[in-house]
Amino acid sequence: MCLSIPSKIIEIDEDNNATVDTMGVKRQVSLDLMGDDVGVGDYILIHVGFAMNKIDEKDALDSLELYAEIVEKMEEEEKRQLIEDEKVNGEAREAPLGDDNCSNRGQS
Amino acid sequence: MLNLKLKDLYSAFRDPKTIRALAGEINKEALKLKEPLYIMEVCGGHTHTIMKYGLKQLLPRSIEFIHGPGCPVCIMPKERIDHAIALANVENAILLTLGDMIRVPGSKTSLAEERSHGCDIRALYSPVDAIKVAEENPDKKVIFFAIGFETTTPMTAALLQMVEKKKLTNLYFHINHVLVPPAIEAIMQDGQAKINAFIGPSHVSVISGAKIYLPLPEKYNTPVSVSGFEPVDVMQAILMIVKQKNENRAEVEIQYSRAVSLEGNTKAQKLIEHYMQPRGHFRWRGIGDIADSALELREQYSKYDAEKVFADILPTEPIDDHKLCICGTILKGLAKPNDCKVFGTACTPKTPLGSCMVSSEGACNAYYRFGEI
Amino acid sequence: MKTIQLSHGGGGEETNDLISDLFYKHFSNEILLKAEDAAILHINETIAFTTDSFTVSPIFFKGGDIGKLAIAGTVNDLAMMGAKPLYLSSSFIIEEGFSFKELERIVITMKNELAKSGAKIVCGDTKVVPKGSLDKIFINTAGIGALKTDGISAHNIQEGDAIIVSRDFGRHGATILAAREGIELDSDLESDCETLWPAVEALINSGIKVNALRDATRGGLAAVLNEWALSSNVCIEVEEEKLPVCDEVQGICEMLGFEAYDFANEGTFILSVSKDDVEKVLDVLKEFDFSSNATYIGSVTNEKPKKVILHSAWGSRRYLELPKGELLPRIC
Numbered sequence: 001m002c003l004s005i006p007s008k009i010i011e012i013d014e015d016n017n018a019t020v021d022t023m024g025v026k027r028q029v030s031l032d033l034m035g036d037d038v039g040v041g042d043y044i045l046i047h048v049g050f051a052m053n054k055i056d057e058k059d060a061l062d063s064l065e066l067y068a069e070i071v072e073k074m075e076e077e078e079k080r081q082l083i084e085d086e087k088v089n090g091e092a093r094e095a096p097l098g099d100d101n102c103s104n105r106g107q108s
Numbered sequence: 109m110l111n112l113k114l115k116d117l118y119s120a121f122r123d124p125k126t127i128r129a130l131a132g133e134i135n136k137e138a139l140k141l142k143e144p145l146y147i148m149e150v151c152g153g154h155t156h157t158i159m160k161y162g163l164k165q166l167l168p169r170s171i172e173f174i175h176g177p178g179c180p181v182c183i184m185p186k187e188r189i190d191h192a193i194a195l196a197n198v199e200n201a202i203l204l205t206l207g208d209m210i211r212v213p214g215s216k217t218s219l220a221e222e223r224s225h226g227c228d229i230r231a232l233y234s235p236v237d238a239i240k241v242a243e244e245n246p247d248k249k250v251i252f253f254a255i256g257f258e259t260t261t262p263m264t265a266a267l268l269q270m271v272e273k274k275k276l277t278n279l280y281f282h283i284n285h286v287l288v289p290p291a292i293e294a295i296m297q298d299g300q301a302k303i304n305a306f307i308g309p310s311h312v313s314v315i316s317g318a319k320i321y322l323p324l325p326e327k328y329n330t331p332v333s334v335s336g337f338e339p340v341d342v343m344q345a346i347l348m349i350v351k352q353k354n355e356n357r358a359e360v361e362i363q364y365s366r367a368v369s370l371e372g373n374t375k376a377q378k379l380i381e382h383y384m385q386p387r388g389h390f391r392w393r394g395i396g397d398i399a400d401s402a403l404e405l406r407e408q409y410s411k412y413d414a415e416k417v418f419a420d421i422l423p424t425e426p427i428d429d430h431k432l433c434i435c436g437t438i439l440k441g442l443a444k445p446n447d448c449k450v451f452g453t454a455c456t457p458k459t460p461l462g463s464c465m466v467s468s469e470g471a472c473n474a475y476y477r478f479g480e481i
Numbered sequence: 482m483k484t485i486q487l488s489h490g491g492g493g494e495e496t497n498d499l500i501s502d503l504f505y506k507h508f509s510n511e512i513l514l515k516a517e518d519a520a521i522l523h524i525n526e527t528i529a530f531t532t533d534s535f536t537v538s539p540i541f542f543k544g545g546d547i548g549k550l551a552i553a554g555t556v557n558d559l560a561m562m563g564a565k566p567l568y569l570s571s572s573f574i575i576e577e578g579f580s581f582k583e584l585e586r587i588v589i590t591m592k593n594e595l596a597k598s599g600a601k602i603v604c605g606d607t608k609v610v611p612k613g614s615l616d617k618i619f620i621n622t623a624g625i626g627a628l629k630t631d632g633i634s635a636h637n638i639q640e641g642d643a644i645i646v647s648r649d650f651g652r653h654g655a656t657i658l659a660a661r662e663g664i665e666l667d668s669d670l671e672s673d674c675e676t677l678w679p680a681v682e683a684l685i686n687s688g689i690k691v692n693a694l695r696d697a698t699r700g701g702l703a704a705v706l707n708e709w710a711l712s713s714n715v716c717i718e719v720e721e722e723k724l725p726v727c728d729e730v731q732g733i734c735e736m737l738g739f740e741a742y743d744f745a746n747e748g749t750f751i752l753s754v755s756k757d758d759v760e761k762v763l764d765v766l767k768e769f770d771f772s773s774n775a776t777y778i779g780s781v782t783n784e785k786p787k788k789v790i791l792h793s794a795w796g797s798r799r800y801l802e803l804p805k806g807e808l809l810p811r812i813c
Contacts, residue, residue, distance in 0.1 A: 049234025162797025
């Protein structure tokens with residue numbers, strides 16, 4: 001039961017309904033399951049027409065920071081690997097890529 | 109001042125580099141595993157993520173997934189679908205339900221088929237829309253066939269609250285809300301299941317709190333990670349599980365802490381408590397009867413309860429799945445979909461014989477569609 | 482409010498009035514005005530012939546209406562075979578009580594859409610059915626085009642070909658879904674509905690060899706790629722990262738549990754061309770608004786014949802399957 005995506009509250013009306021934005025698409029959802037601590041600008045999770053909860057922004061940012069660190073570590077290792085010549089990790093089941101076997105895709 | 113954009117909540121959690129980096133970490137950490145990991149991802153949403161993003165291919169052989177019973181459509185026993193069909197055929201009735209319930213075959217036909225014979229059956233996007241249907245059709249009996257786990261239950265309760273407020277007398281509820289913990293319990297208690305870790309359903313926990321999984325590590329010594337639904341979330345949850353195993357810990361950890369707390373949404377919990385109570389028995393398709401694993405309306409709301417109001421037309425005989433179907437064994441991790449004799453032959457997504465083939469979240473269905481490249 | 486009556490389909494005076502005041506007025510051309518039982522056409526080339534019926538609901542949507550679809554749909558089917566659209570028939574089946582003004586609006590849209598390819602409506606028919614027998618209006622159009630090049634076929638895809646999509650996809654399906662009763666989503670999203678012949682003509686004139694061409698209507702990109710893989714007995718490998726989907730379409734997919742590649746399009750086409758011609762094709766397509774962002778999305782191999790494989794940016798792969806059943810929102 002997991003189709004529920006983050007959306008942003010744009011407006012709240014007197015019937016306790018909110019207009020929310022999801023990637024440029026707006027819709028009405030009910031805030032009947034939410035406490036009073038929810039307001040315009042908050043990010044919420046929506047499931048079948050109801051807001052379920054608020055997303056903790058600080059927590060999300062902490063996750064993103066953690067991921068940035070993990071990625072940085074990987075990139076450093078990859079650079080070292082390149083220097084040391086590539087070793088394939090035999091334990092990992094690598095799915096062979098098609099014609100674009102680009103290990104440094106997206107690296108800036 | 110925080111600066112989190114809405115787009116970050118999608119793209120950052122689907123970032124290819126992060127997925128690769130986490131895969132690297134998991135592979136390193138998994139080298140230390142003393143025994144293979146059999147992780148049950150209970151929730152159909154997680155199954156979907158694992159399949160859609162091909163996450164299994166990034167993991168070492170020592171980590172296996174066992175797809176759990178966490179899809180409310182898949183676990184609906186045929187006799188309950190027959191209920192929906194009987195209700196749809198009531199004189200002057202409109203049957204409402206959510207999503208792909210429409211497609212699932214009961215013992216003889218499906219709601220989609222009944223709709224083509226002229227029954228008024230509608231798929232809603234939100235339970236709230238039932239109000240509009242009931243108000244626009246005052247001379248019709250509008251019956252809401254309510255399905256879903258803890259995540260969707262409060263929406264049904266909120267709908268009943270609206271019905272009371274608006275004093276509507278033509279909207280009835282057929283409640284099929286089921287509970288995650290008793291189902292996990294049922295799979296684990298006979299001691300046969302291979303499962304030794306869980307990815308915990310998280311939108312269930314958004315409502316019920318992660319506390320509902322606390323008994324699992326205690327009883328079965330299994331790590332639990334309550335995970336979000338993006339591929340990065342699931343990969344991180346797997347890493348957390350592997351680390352727990354290697355550190356000899358068995359705890360409930362919340363990977364999806366941006367949305368899940370230990371306590372959950374207490375307002376929603378109170379609303380459910382107000383209108384519903386545990387149901388003595390509910391037969392889960394693929395698992396069988398599990399005591400106290402579902403909900404029903406409380407006595408004082410009987411006048412809204414379709415099971416009571418229309419009791420005389422609802423079939424009561426349990427209907428089992430095909431003898432050859434091994435969904436129950438698959439759910440315990442003791443077999444894979446392709447071990448089943450009818451898999452892909454008599455049993456396909458178009459003609460599902462068992463629960464795991466029914467909806468796109470079921471293990472057999474996912475195997476059939478995505479296959480192993 | 483003037484409405485369409487059963488008598489408008491009765492074959493008498495009211496029918497004649499409707500035909501002359503509305504259809505002849507807007508679709509006017511020599512062949513049509515002859516008002517014979519059949520149009521007489523003189524064509525000295527190999528012809529392509531196609532037909533399609535249009536039953537969209539809502540009939541007016543962002544970016545178009547049923548009339549625009551009825552012309553673009555049939556004209557595009559001809560164009561996708563490399564045929565210049567010449568002559569169309571147009572049959573209206575109208576529910577009694579339908580507003581005359583709305584019918585006229587649809588007819589004017591059709592006229593404007595015809596102008597984009599130069600095709601003419603040369604014969605037609607009108608039926609009016611009792612209220613409740615259908616939802617407002619259905620339109621059928623059949624079309625004849627003159628073949629301007631050979632060898633464009635779903636069976637001609639070669640190993641080593643490149644697959645190109647003309648624009649971001651899923652717009653039409655997402656627009657119609659968002660307008661559906663009970664969903665009511667609000668966005669700036671518009672259908673991609675468009676006559677594609679000008680771009681096809683430019684491709685033919687440029688001399689580039691196009692192996693296969695198809696507009697990704699019902700079943701979307703997923704259906705076209707799967708049909709191609711089957712018809713030509715090849716494997717089509719697509720890089721998910723390169724698939725162009727706009728934010729709003731993605732948002733609607735996320736909300737309801739759909740995939741953009743299953744959504745219908747009405748002005749989005751897919752090409753299979755030799756890898757060496759990719760840049761040339763993109764240069765030609767750049768000149769047209771509706772294909773200015775054409776994108777290379779994948780290639781044709783023999784990895785798994787008859788299958789379409791999606792590659793993720795992190796090295797995993799899965800099959801892209803044909804859409805099945807009616808599009809129902811996932812709830813889990």
